[in-house]
Amino acid sequence: MNFQPGKDALKRNFKIVGxxxxxxxxxxxxxxxxxxxxxxxAPGMLWGLILRSPHAHAxxxxxxxxxxxxxxxxxxxxxxxxxxxxxxxxxxxxxxVMAREKALYDGHAVAAVAATSRAAAKQALKLIKVDYEVLPxxxxxxxxxxxxxxxxxxxxxxxxxxxxxxxPSNIAERFEFGHGDVEAGLKQADLVIERTFxxxxxxxxxxxxxxxxxxxxxxxxxDIWCCTQGHFMVRQVCSALLGIDxxxxxxxxxxxxxxxxxxxxxFIEPVALALSLKANHPVKVVMSRSEVLRASGPTSSTSxxxxxxxxxxxxxxxxxxxxxYQGGAFPGSAVPxxxxxxxxxxxxxxxxxxxxxxxxxxxxQAAYRAPGAPMAAYAVESxxxxxxxxxxxxxxxxxxxxxxxDGSKASYGPxxxxxxxxxxxxxxxxxxxxxxxxxxxxxxxxxxxxxxxxGGETSVSLNVNAxxxxxxxxxTPDIGxxxxxxxxxxxEELGVPHDKVRxxxxxxxxxxxxDVTDGSRVTFxxxxxxxxxxxxxxxxxxxxxAGIWGIPVxxxxxxxxxxxPSSPNAGKHDPLTLADIAAQAGAxxxxxxxxxxxxxxxxxxxxxxxMVDTEVDPDxxxxxxxxxxxxxxxxxxxxxxxxxxxxQGGAVQGIGWALNEEYIYGKDGTLQNAxxxxxxxxxxxxxxxxxxxxxxxxxxxxxxxxxxxxxxxxVPPLAAISNSVSSAAGVRMTQLPMSPPKVLKAxxxx
Amino acid sequence: xxxxxxxxxINGDDTEFSCEADETLLDVLRDRLGMTGSKEGCGTxxxxxxxxxxxxRLVCSCLMLGAEAQGCEIETIEGMADGTELHPLQQKxxxxxxxxxxxxxxxxxxxxxxxxxxxxxxxEEEVRYWLxxxxxxxxxxxxxxxxxxxxxxxxxxxxxxxxxxxxxxVKA
Numbered sequence: 001m002n003f004q005p006g007k008d009a010l011k012r013n014f015k016i017v018g019x020x021x022x023x024x025x026x027x028x029x030x031x032x033x034x035x036x037x038x039x040x041x042a043p044g045m046l047w048g049l050i051l052r053s054p055h056a057h058a059x060x061x062x063x064x065x066x067x068x069x070x071x072x073x074x075x076x077x078x079x080x081x082x083x084x085x086x087x088x089x090x091x092x093x094x095x096x097v098m099a100r101e102k103a104l105y106d107g108h109a110v111a112a113v114a115a116t117s118r119a120a121a122k123q124a125l126k127l128i129k130v131d132y133e134v135l136p137x138x139x140x141x142x143x144x145x146x147x148x149x150x151x152x153x154x155x156x157x158x159x160x161x162x163x164x165x166x167x168p169s170n171i172a173e174r175f176e177f178g179h180g181d182v183e184a185g186l187k188q189a190d191l192v193i194e195r196t197f198x199x200x201x202x203x204x205x206x207x208x209x210x211x212x213x214x215x216x217x218x219x220x221x222x223d224i225w226c227c228t229q230g231h232f233m234v235r236q237v238c239s240a241l242l243g244i245d246x247x248x249x250x251x252x253x254x255x256x257x258x259x260x261x262x263x264x265x266x267f268i269e270p271v272a273l274a275l276s277l278k279a280n281h282p283v284k285v286v287m288s289r290s291e292v293l294r295a296s297g298p299t300s301s302t303s304x305x306x307x308x309x310x311x312x313x314x315x316x317x318x319x320x321x322x323x324x325y326q327g328g329a330f331p332g333s334a335v336p337x338x339x340x341x342x343x344x345x346x347x348x349x350x351x352x353x354x355x356x357x358x359x360x361x362x363x364x365q366a367a368y369r370a371p372g373a374p375m376a377a378y379a380v381e382s383x384x385x386x387x388x389x390x391x392x393x394x395x396x397x398x399x400x401x402x403x404x405x406d407g408s409k410a411s412y413g414p415x416x417x418x419x420x421x422x423x424x425x426x427x428x429x430x431x432x433x434x435x436x437x438x439x440x441x442x443x444x445x446x447x448x449x450x451x452x453x454x455g456g457e458t459s460v461s462l463n464v465n466a467x468x469x470x471x472x473x474x475x476t477p478d479i480g481x482x483x484x485x486x487x488x489x490x491x492e493e494l495g496v497p498h499d500k501v502r503x504x505x506x507x508x509x510x511x512x513x514x515d516v517t518d519g520s521r522v523t524f525x526x527x528x529x530x531x532x533x534x535x536x537x538x539x540x541x542x543x544x545x546a547g548i549w550g551i552p553v554x555x556x557x558x559x560x561x562x563x564x565p566s567s568p569n570a571g572k573h574d575p576l577t578l579a580d581i582a583a584q585a586g587a588x589x590x591x592x593x594x595x596x597x598x599x600x601x602x603x604x605x606x607x608x609x610x611m612v613d614t615e616v617d618p619d620x621x622x623x624x625x626x627x628x629x630x631x632x633x634x635x636x637x638x639x640x641x642x643x644x645x646x647x648q649g650g651a652v653q654g655i656g657w658a659l660n661e662e663y664i665y666g667k668d669g670t671l672q673n674a675x676x677x678x679x680x681x682x683x684x685x686x687x688x689x690x691x692x693x694x695x696x697x698x699x700x701x702x703x704x705x706x707x708x709x710x711x712x713x714x715v716p717p718l719a720a721i722s723n724s725v726s727s728a729a730g731v732r733m734t735q736l737p738m739s740p741p742k743v744l745k746a747x748x749x750x
Numbered sequence: 751x752x753x754x755x756x757x758x759x760i761n762g763d764d765t766e767f768s769c770e771a772d773e774t775l776l777d778v779l780r781d782r783l784g785m786t787g788s789k790e791g792c793g794t795x796x797x798x799x800x801x802x803x804x805x806x807r808l809v810c811s812c813l814m815l816g817a818e819a820q821g822c823e824i825e826t827i828e829g830m831a832d833g834t835e836l837h838p839l840q841q842k843x844x845x846x847x848x849x850x851x852x853x854x855x856x857x858x859x860x861x862x863x864x865x866x867x868x869x870x871x872x873x874e875e876e877v878r879y880w881l882x883x884x885x886x887x888x889x890x891x892x893x894x895x896x897x898x899x900x901x902x903x904x905x906x907x908x909x910x911x912x913x914x915x916x917x918x919x920v921k922a
Binding site: 020022023025026027028029030031032033034035036038039119204205206207208209255256257258259260286288289479480481641642644645648649651652653675676677681682683684685686687689690692 | 770780785786787788789790791792793794796797799826827828830831836840843844845846847849850851852853854855856859874875877878879881882883884885886887888889890891892893894895896
């Protein structure tokens with residue numbers, strides 16, 4: 001029987017959950033044995049390479065591939081013509097994976113080749129002649145919104161307005177969230193502060209570039225091996241783009257070398273498949289780092305106005321925000337999430353957040369860890385900090401005074417269930433970090449962050465093997481240790497040691513549909529499904545025991561991995577362990593398996609508070625991170641080491657976003673820093689240890705109280721660091737990244 | 751195209767291969783020799799995922815030509831464990847949960863091994879600067895730095911304690 005949220009009691013005493021067991025994929029990953037996207041080969045395999053637009057915006061007048069086709073070793077050359085009609089919902093993806101009439105950004109794919117060697121493929125790429133008519137371009141979000149801006153898509157008319165406009169623009173949609181009378185609320189305030197903030201586009205920066213190996217036969221059957229956060233999504237999109245039956249395409253998820261949201265869509269997989277179909281050979285496509293930066297999905301760059309009113313006692317009377325996110329050349333930026341998350345930490349009587357989804361000549365943005373929320377939190381938490389400073393109030397006390405709590409109405413509509421924001425703030429206040437003395441040019445910043453978390457469609461299969469071990473198949477790629485956490489939950493439920501369970505990621509032909517690994521959903525949803533599947537198997541094992549003993553199944557209970565008669569009335573029978581029952585499975589009715597197929601709800605929202613101390617060098621503008629502490633609610637930390645890892649990793653990605661990372665475009669609209677040398681992510685010598693404090697406020701939507709922990713950790717850092725730097729520098733910072741030139745400018749040094 | 755014949759030693763095994771003049775050592779390892787433990791994260795020497803040790807020196811194998819490996823002794827991640835006995839760094843990476851996705855892990859292990867061969871008592875700062883050429887996007891480096899410091903501490907212990915610790919260790 002599946003867990004009933006709100007009805008079934010939560011388990012609170014654990015034997016395995018909450019312990020730091022060795023990870024099941026650990027040995028493979030420390031010995032080089034683990035196979036990632038680019039590590040697979042196939043007999044007769046060809047190398048695929050993609051030709052990309054050097055222009056930010058250009059009409060493609062013609063493409064001549066004849067010379068490329070003539071290169072010895074070349075087996076296929078494709079362009080947009082090789083992709084036929086497709087359903088409406090994947091049209092933008094088709095245009096993004098291969099430009100048709102126009103190249104919409106620097107790096108947009110225009111053609112691809114497959115050849116017997118990389119050298120031949122490279123030579124052929126150079127011989128493809130593309131006749132471009134260069135068009136005016138726009139890459140800045142505020143510029144793109146102006147009526148005078150070059151129009152990128154003449155069929156784009158702003159949605160979400162009272163009246164659909166007659167002229168096309170680069171504004172795809174307007175969103176609004178909130179409740180109460182904002183103007184009246186602002187009037188009640190003793191102090192109102194209004195500021196405008198800007199953030200630059202950043203990239204997820206996973207170390208493994210996109211890679212896939214596709215094999216498509218003329219019989220309509222194919223296979224893809226690729227690094228992805230969702231192999232069922234890859235199957236769905238690729239089969240729609242190429243007109244293949246879902247059952248005709250089997251997708252296997254390789255080990256994935258980081259995703260952070262950036263691998264929740266496709267870029268090269270349909271191209272490799274189309275090349276393979278045309279060449280009738282398996283084709284491997286691996287992106288270079290510069291292709292990853294130019295042509296996969298970074299975040300939006302944003303421009304945000306925030307106005308907040310506060311009383312002298314710290315009560316926030318109203319909050320108002322306008323958020324403008326450019327999401328690259330196609331609609332669909334994360335601005336609605338940003339607008340919904342902006343004020344989610346506060347229990348407000350009057351709140352409004354308006355979002356504009358804007359297109360520009362940049363690669364289509366993709367999800368990046370709590371997509372849209374870090375920028376919104378940066379703007380709101382900066383203004384809250386400034387209000388606290390002006391009114392001489394403690395920033396944690398003000399947040400505790402206004403914090404969302406159980407049952408309060410969220411700024412985006414629903415009422416919160418049981419939440420842990422206050423618990424994180426209280427933990428922060430009690431932590432020694434908050435009492436540490438600061439020196440000259442040093443400052444402390446705090447900020448809170450929120451993320452929705454997600455459940456979603458999930459399918460799990462649990463096989464009880466004859467020797468009493470367990471094979472557990474899940475369909476959600478493991479990007480941070482989820483095989484350990486899901487396997488441990490199944491072991492806990494069954495009452496077997498953790499190393500008796502082997503959790504694998506099954507391919508798309510072997511398991512029911514699973515949504516992608518996103519929304520911090522995997523440990524929550526696949527874990528919930530694994531617990532349900534274990535309960536299903538336990539029910540069957542109790543039936544087998546009842547049969548062996550000749551008593552009704554109602555008279556059998558399951559405890560610590562063992563079936564026992566539930567009372568002396570049921571007769572005297574020796575307990576049967578899981579292994580005992582498994583050994584007799586053949587004689588008692590055949591193999592034993594548990595299943596669960598659900599659309600998981602009750603994910604349980606997530607909150608965090610971050611605290612950071614920085615030192616600003618007034619001569620160089622360099623910002624040093626001195627101390628960093630994360631306080632986040634995990635509901636129940638299934639594997640504390642990997643929960644800490646999520647907290648630390650998110651904080652450090654936030655440090656990069658706040659201090660170094662940015663997409664820099666030239667006047668010609670081309671990306672100027674498409675490499676790890678110039679797009680600089682944090683390295684070990686930039687950082688101190690990151691203290692991770694796990695707070696546990698159980699989520700009533702999960703049998704063990706689990707909440708997703710993957711994303712929230714990147715929401716507070718931008719604001720926390722900006723508040724810290726503003727305090728250290730004695731001037732309010734309003735632009736990211738706070739690179740040395742920006743800091744020096746703020747200090748009036750340049 | 752004309753190929754160059756190269757004789758080298760990889761993880762103690764004599765190895766011969768032929769490669770193009772412009773082929774990197776990383777491409778040779780991965781595509782010609784099937785040793786895919788070394789990863790390409792950037793191809794420009796910025797991420798360290800392809801780290802190998804050549805004649806005792808830590809190098810990015812994406813920045814070295816295959817042809818330059820003639821007569822060299824190369825150590826890769828595939829040779830780091832001694833049979834079923836893990837290198838102490840490998841064990842500590844597991845114990846400290848110093849990996850998430852694991853794609854940068856081979857490079858970090860090779861780079862850390864190279865550090866400990868030079869300096870058996872590094873400070874936290876020395877570990878951080880030595881590993882600054884290796885990018886990790888998942889962990890924030892905290893657990894990696896702890897794992898390296900803890901390994902160094904263990905490896906400095908007298909042989910007796912070392913033996914006891916080895917007994918405790920999970921076998922590969």
